[in-house]
Structures are given as structure tokens and as C-alpha cells.
Amino acid sequence: MPPPMIAPMPTAADLMPLLPELVLIGAAFFLLMLDLFLDESRRIVTHALAVVAMVVTGLLIAAGVGGQGTVLGGMFIRDTAADVLKVAVLGTSALSMLYLWPFLRARDLYRGEIAVLVMFATAGMMLLVSAGSLVMIYLGLELLALCSYALVAIDRDNALSSESAIKYFVLGSLASGLLLYGMSLVYGATGSLDLARIAEAVSAGGESGTTATMLLTGVVFMLAGVAFKFGGAPFHMWLPDVYTGAPTPITQFVGSAPKLASFGMAYRLFEVGAGGLDDRWRLLFAVIAVASLAVGNLAAMVQSNFKRMLAYSTVSHVGFLFMGIAGGGEQGFAAAMFYAISYAIMSVAAFGAIVVMASRGFEADRIDDYRGLNARSPWMAGFILCVMASLAGLPPFLGFWAKLAVLRAALDGGMLWLAIVGVVFAVVGAFYYLRVVKAMYFDKADGEVHAIVASRPLRTVFAVNALGLLALGIAWNPIMAWCQRAFA
Numbered sequence: 001m002p003p004p005m006i007a008p009m010p011t012a013a014d015l016m017p018l019l020p021e022l023v024l025i026g027a028a029f030f031l032l033m034l035d036l037f038l039d040e041s042r043r044i045v046t047h048a049l050a051v052v053a054m055v056v057t058g059l060l061i062a063a064g065v066g067g068q069g070t071v072l073g074g075m076f077i078r079d080t081a082a083d084v085l086k087v088a089v090l091g092t093s094a095l096s097m098l099y100l101w102p103f104l105r106a107r108d109l110y111r112g113e114i115a116v117l118v119m120f121a122t123a124g125m126m127l128l129v130s131a132g133s134l135v136m137i138y139l140g141l142e143l144l145a146l147c148s149y150a151l152v153a154i155d156r157d158n159a160l161s162s163e164s165a166i167k168y169f170v171l172g173s174l175a176s177g178l179l180l181y182g183m184s185l186v187y188g189a190t191g192s193l194d195l196a197r198i199a200e201a202v203s204a205g206g207e208s209g210t211t212a213t214m215l216l217t218g219v220v221f222m223l224a225g226v227a228f229k230f231g232g233a234p235f236h237m238w239l240p241d242v243y244t245g246a247p248t249p250i251t252q253f254v255g256s257a258p259k260l261a262s263f264g265m266a267y268r269l270f271e272v273g274a275g276g277l278d279d280r281w282r283l284l285f286a287v288i289a290v291a292s293l294a295v296g297n298l299a300a301m302v303q304s305n306f307k308r309m310l311a312y313s314t315v316s317h318v319g320f321l322f323m324g325i326a327g328g329g330e331q332g333f334a335a336a337m338f339y340a341i342s343y344a345i346m347s348v349a350a351f352g353a354i355v356v357m358a359s360r361g362f363e364a365d366r367i368d369d370y371r372g373l374n375a376r377s378p379w380m381a382g383f384i385l386c387v388m389a390s391l392a393g394l395p396p397f398l399g400f401w402a403k404l405a406v407l408r409a410a411l412d413g414g415m416l417w418l419a420i421v422g423v424v425f426a427v428v429g430a431f432y433y434l435r436v437v438k439a440m441y442f443d444k445a446d447g448e449v450h451a452i453v454a455s456r457p458l459r460t461v462f463a464v465n466a467l468g469l470l471a472l473g474i475a476w477n478p479i480m481a482w483c484q485r486a487f488a
Contacts, residue, residue, distance in 0.1 A: 017078040019066035020057045020086065021126050027053035028119040035112035043112055044101065050115035051097045054122060058090035070132060074194055077132040081486040084337065085129040085264045092257040092344045093122045098461045099348075099355045100249035102454070106360050109155055109247060118253060121147035125257060129264030134183045134193045134273075137265060141179070141229070144261060145172050148254055152246040164245025171228070171238040179225025185218030186273075195273040202276035219274050223284055226269065229262045232288045232318040233295035243311035248358065248365070251307060252351035255314060256344040259321075263340040266325060267333055278328050286326035286410075286418050292319030293425040300432045307365045309432055310350055313391065316429055317343050320406050323422050327409030330487040335409035337483040342402035345472070349387045349465040356380070356454040356462045364450070367436055372445035377452055380459075381440045383466035390469040392433040393426050398473040405480065 015022070027049070035046045060066070061083050068078045097118060104110040124143030131137040149172065153165030187193055189211045190201035205212055228235040243251045270281050296315030303309035321343065324336030357364035357380070364370075374381040390397035403426055410419040454462075472479065 015071055016066040017069045017071050018076060020061050021123055023060065024053060024057045024119060024126070025123050028116050028123065032116045038112065043110060046112050047097065047101050047115050050119055051094050053119065054090045054094040058087050061086050074196065075133040075136045076130050078130055081267065082130040082264070084482055084486045085260050086126050088341045088344060089122060089125045089257050089260050092260065092348060093118060093253065095348050095465065096249065096253040096256060099252055099352050099458070102458050103249045103355050103358065104247060111154065114151065114154060117147045117151050122257065125261035128261045131268050132195055134187065134195070137268060138180065138183065141265065142176065144258060145176065148258065151250045152242055152254065154250060155247055160245040161247065164241045168238055168242045175225050175228035175235065178221050178228070182218045182221025182225060185214050185221065189215035189218060195268060198273045199275055202274055216277070216280065219277060219281055220284070222269055223281060226262065226266050227288050229265070230259065230318045231314055232322060233291040233315055236292070236295065236315045239314060240308050240311040244305060244307050248307065248351055248354050248363070252348055252355065255351065256347040260340050260344055263321065263336060271333060282326050282328045282413070285322045286415055289319045289322035289326055289418065290421050292316060292322065293421060297425050297429045304367055305365055306354060306367050309367065313429065313432070316425065320403060320422060323418055324406035324409045326415060326418060327413030329413065330484070331412055332409040333487050334483040335405035337486065338405050338480050339402045341479065342398050346387065346390050346399055346469060349469060350391060352462045352465055353384045353387055356458060357452060359450060359453045362450045367439055370436060370439045371443040373440040376449065380452060383463055384440060385437055386466045386469055388433040388436050390473065392430040396470070396473045398469045398476060401473060401476045
């Protein structure tokens with residue numbers, strides 16, 4: 001009997017496509033050790049180096065350093081779609097970090113491990129969008145999830161924050177279980193964990209029989225897990241409590257970059273792995289899109305808490321994103337990617353407005369806190385107006401083109417009814433965003449008026465973030481072309 005074949009150890013050249021991930025993870029370990037030797041007054045060094053590490057990693061990817069290819073036996077895939085999403089994830093995470101430091105520092109909440117947790121969560125997102133195997137998907141997902149749970153619970157003395165972290169952990173574990181169960185059924189039906197081989201088995205499989213039933217059941221469970229990670233209805237129950245209870249910059253991070261990673265996970269699982277069943281899962285995505293649009297918009301209309309309103313609006317934006325995925329094909333996924341990138345930038349800006357307006361003892365998390373803002377600070381009111389207009393989908397802001405792209409994808413996918421539902425709820429959703437604009441420009445401040453104490457650098461970051469929504473709305477074609485090349 002011949003001895004078993006042992007796979008050769010990969011060389012440094014073989015691992016070059018993994019270089020950006022290795023750089024980021026290596027930097028995270030270095031900062032973890034460096035922070036041990038820094039006192040509170042010098043902890044900004046850890047934070048600044050973390051931002052630099054993410055920016056450098058993004059530049060490496062944009063420059064194509066390491067090259068594209070597959071490593072680890074096909075478990076890790078670096079292609080154009082992965083590169084686009086990674087650059088967006090790193091940029092969004094770095095932008096969130098700029099808001100995070102002054103807010104937590106002013107409240108004595110900043111810990112050295114926060115920057116490291118954000119870096120490891122970002123590394124998890126990068127692995128997730130490059131996954132070529134169910135094992136890599138779960139590894140990236142859990143790395144992201146565990147770091148997110150710890151970040152949400154960072155304010156240990158706050159009962160609301162601790163409660164939201166527990167809810168996030170319990171419900172997140174349930175969603176991970178659903179996803180893992182679906183993966184196990186798909187493995188049982190196809191006999192492989194590799195997404196390319198799963199796609200071959202799906203294409204070769206029949207329409208009926210025990211194996212086909214097991215495969216379809218697995219796809220349904222995986223879709224439930226993906227919908228939970230996105231926050232789509234009816235799997236959105238964790239969003240309002242987590243968004244409200246976590247410190248605002250943590251909410252800002254959790255509500256932006258992970259949406260990009262979730263889109264990458266959806267693309268790998270359903271288009272790459274289960275593409276042969278697209279007539280089934282496209283319809284399921286469409287149903288969840290309608291539910292998300294209805295629940296998110298109607299619930300957001302009655303909220304008085306700004307963060308809770310943004311949480312429910314996230315559910316509605318997930319509905320629009322799912323509309324692109326339901327459209328299917330290259331154009332559908334390109335439109336959904338464009339929407340995910342656009343929403344990540346808008347989400348950072350929306351929570352950034354709260355960060356800039358807040359001060360110690362004043363969280364600026366009620367819509368009434370913005371009454372009469374134009375009279376006190378016309379520039380700040382104008383920047384927040386840009387953010388609300390983009391979220392509402394008003395031209396010429398970035399959000400308008402994002403909504404138009406997914407509506408067109410639904411039409412191209414033969415789902416006219418879904419596009420009509422999207423247009424109706426886009427009009428409904430404009431109400432609660434314009435309510436914030438009304439409070440700033442037409443209502444008078446009542447009660448104590450809090451001055452804006454944010455530092456000039458923080459205000460500058462927010463101004464660039466908000467005006468960027470207008471600039472990108474005018475010059476949105478390069479981003480959309482980049483997304484289309486990713487799936488060409």
C-alpha cells in the first residue's frame with residue numbers, strides 16, 4: 001500500500017495574495033504588544049498607528065500588491081470583487097476610527113484594545129469577502145462577530161450597553177447556528193466544503209429527491225443567517241437595541257463596514273456556490289426585501305430617538321440592497337455592491353453627526369436635540385442636511401444613484417413589482433429624514449441648548465464625510481464602473 005500523499009507546504013510566493021491580510025493581522029499583534037508599554041496619555045499612538053495600518057493595507061490592495069489568485073487549496077480567493085470590497089471595508093473602518101477616539105476619550109471609555117479589536121474585525125471582514133470555502137466563510141464571520149460583541153460591551157458600567165451586548169451575543173449566536181446548520185446540509189447534499197465544487201454539484205443535481213430537498217433546505221437556512229447579519233426583516237430584532245445601547249462610534253462601525261462584508265458573504269454563498277438555484281433564492285431575497293422595506297420604513301417613522309430611527313432605516317436600506325441581489329446577474333450584484341458601498345459611507349456620516357453634536361453628559365441622540373440647529377450653527381445644519389438628503393435618496397446626492405441602480409437591477413431581473421414597491425417605500429422613507437431637516441430649520445430649540453464642543457479636526461472629518469456624499473453623487477460613475485468590473 002503506497003504511503004498517503006502529503007501536500008507540500010506553501011511557499012512565500014504562494015501566499016502573496018494573502019499579503020494584505022497578513023500585514024493587517026501582523027500590525028494588530030504588534031499594536032497589542034505595544035499598548036502594554038503605553039500609559040493613558042500616550043494611547044493615541046496605538047489608535048493613530050491602527051488607522052495608518054488600515055490605510056496602508058488599503059493602498060496595498062488598490063495597487064495590486066501580491067496579485068490576484070487562490071491560496072490554501074482554494075479556500076481563499078482574491079479577485080476583483082474581493083479587492084473592491086476590501087478597499088471599501090478598510091476605508092470605512094479607518095474613517096470610523098477617526099470619529100471613535102475623541103468621543104470615547106472624552107468619556108474615559110477608550111481602551112487600547114479597542115483599536116486592536118477593530119483591526120481584527122476588519123481582518124475578519126477581509127477573509128469573509130475572499131472566502132472560497134464554507135470553512136473560510138465561518139472563520140471570517142466569527143472573527144468579525146466576536147470582536148463586534150466585545151466592542152458593543154466596551155462600556156461595562158452602562159446597563160443599557162451591557163444589555164444590548166448580551167442581546168447581540170445571544171441573537172448573533174442563534175444566527176450563526178442557523179448559518180452553520182445550513183452549511184452542514186449543503187455539505188451533506190454536495191459532499192464538499194469548496195464553493196466551486198458545490199456549484200458543480202448544484203448544476204449537476206436534479207430538481208427532486210432527498211438530496212435536492214436537503215440542498216434547498218440548506219440554502220434557506222443560510223439565507224436566514226445572512227439576513228440576520230444584514231439586519232433584514234424579520235431577522236432585524238437585534239438592530240434597534242444594539243444601535244441604541246452601544247456607544248455611538250461603536251454603532252457607527254458596526255452599522256457600516258460589516259454590511260460590506262455581509263454582501264461579500266451573500267455573493268460567495270449564493271452566486272458563487274448556489275448559483276444554479278438562483279431562480280429559488282432570488283425570490284427569497286425579493287420577499288425579504290419587501291418585508292425589510294415595510295418594517296424598516298414604517299417603524300422608523302414613529303421614532304423619536306435619532307439612533308433608533310437610524311437603526312430602523314438600516315432595515316429599509318437592507319431591503320434596497322436585497323433588491324439588487326434579487327435582480328441577479330452581473331448587473332444585479334454590481335448594483336448591490338454599489339449600494340453597499342454608498343450606504344456604508346452614508347451610515348458613517350449619519351452617526352458621525354451624532355458624534356460631533358454630542359458632549360460629555362449630552363448624547364445628542366434625540367431628534368428634538370436638533371431643533372433650531374440652523375440658528376446656532378448654519379454650517380453644521382447644512383452638513384447634516386447633506387447626510388439626510390443622501391439617505392432619503394434625493395438627487396444629486398450619492399444615495400439617489402444607489403437607489404436608482406438597484407431599482408434598475410430589479411427591472412432588468414424581471415421583477416417590476418419589486419421595483420414598484422421600492423419606489424413607494426423610497427417616498428415613504430423620505431418622511432423621517434426630512435423630519436430631522438424640519439427640526440433643524442423650522443423648529444425652535446426648547447429647553448437647554450448645548451453648545452457644539454467637538455474639536456476642529458473632528459468637525460473637519462465630518463464636513464469632508466458629509467460633502468463627500470454630494471461630490472460622489474456628482475461623480476458616481478467611477479465607483480459604479482469599478483463595481484461592474486468586479487463582476488464582468
